[in-house]
Amino acid sequence: MGEAARGTGGRGRLGNILSGLAVAIGFALFLGGFVWGALVYQPYTxxxxxxxxxxxxxxxxxxxxxxxxxxxxxxxxxxxxxxxxxxxxxxxxxxxxxxxxxxxxxxxxxxxxxxxxxxxxxxxxxxxxxxxxxxxxxxxxxxxxxxxxxxxxxxxxxxxxxxxxxxxxxxxxxxxxxxxxxxxxxxxxxxxxxxxxxxxxxxxxxxxxxxPGPLALQVYAALAGAVLVVAGSAYGPVARRFGRARREPTDVR
Known part of the structure; x- marks a missing residue:
């Protein structure tokens, strides 16, 4: 295996680790914001x-x-x-x-x-x-x-x-x-x-x-969590697509 392949593989593993970490933190923020809100606030019509x-x-x-x-x-x-x-x-x-x-x-x-x-x-x-x-x-x-x-x-x-x-x-x-x-x-x-x-x-x-109560902070936490979950989940498909694009041979005439 060449140096380029090993480097690509190392970057891929690091990317997967970071994307997984982003998803985990995102879920924690998203769910934490909602749970915190449910404990502090009550709805009223x-x-x-x-x-x-x-x-x-x-x-x-x-x-x-x-x-x-x-x-x-x-x-x-x-x-x-x-x-x-x-x-x-x-x-x-x-x-x-x-x-x-x-x-x-x-x-x-x-x-x-x-x-x-x-x-x-x-x-x-x-x-x-x-x-x-x-x-x-x-x-x-x-x-x-x-x-x-x-x-x-x-x-x-x-x-x-x-x-x-x-x-x-x-x-x-x-x-x-x-x-x-x-x-x-x-x-x-x-x-x-x-x-x-x-x-x-x-x-x-x-x-x-x-x-004001902590509502704004709770909303921002939930939104930030949602962004991290989406970004982390999208990393894998995006990385694979770009990886395939780099590996495909170029048609030279």
């Missing part, structure tokens, strides 16, 4: 239009499993409270323990501890079917102080949301225990996949806003 335009009825979202102590203002959370419904609900946290939440100031805006909030996520279309905008953060005026360990929650479509305002006359004044929260929505998965923005609205208040 939005049942109503109370959170439009952030999420719409029938949207499939991915919500990070969290403890109630991790909740921050501005989070879109999934919770279950028997006084509201026996089914899980999705709303936005606008007040936490110690906050005084009021609506509305002279500009029609919500205030938290006297700080006027700019809420770009709010749909303020009137509920009368006219399609006109009310210009108000809420058609229902209110002022509440949130006890420690409690949350005050509103829907983004304020004219169509049954939220903390609908329970103001209850004993708990519409507050929900932090422990009632099971997850925080990070992204829409279907029909239009997108990460949910963390609103800067609450960034200037004590505690700030929450950080």
């Amino acid at each position: 939005v049942p109503t239009d109370s959170m439009m335009p952030t999420v719409r009825p029938g949207d499939r979202v991915l919500a990070e499993r969290i403890d109630g102590g991790e909740v921050r203002r501005g989070d879109v959370v999934i919770f279950t409270d028997a006084d509201w419904s026996n089914a899980p609900m999705v709303k936005r946290v606008v007040g936490i323990g110690g906050d005084t939440v009021r609506c509305c100031d002279q500009d029609g805006r919500l205030t938290v501890n006297g700080k006027e909030l700019d809420e770009p996520y709010v749909d303020d279309v009137k509920a009368d079917g006219s399609g006109r905008r009310s210009g108000l953060a809420s058609d229902t005026p209110f002022e509440v102080t949130v006890p420690q360990g409690k949350l005050f929650l509103l829907g983004d479509r304020r004219a169509a949301s049954l939220d903390s305002r609908a329970h103001l006359q209850d004993a708990g004044q519409g507050m929900v225990d932090r422990s009632a929260v099971t997850a925080r929505v990070d992204a829409r998965a279907w029909p239009s996949p997108a990460m949910l923005d963390r609103p800067r609205t609450y960034a200037g208040l004590p505690g700030g806003t929450s950080s």
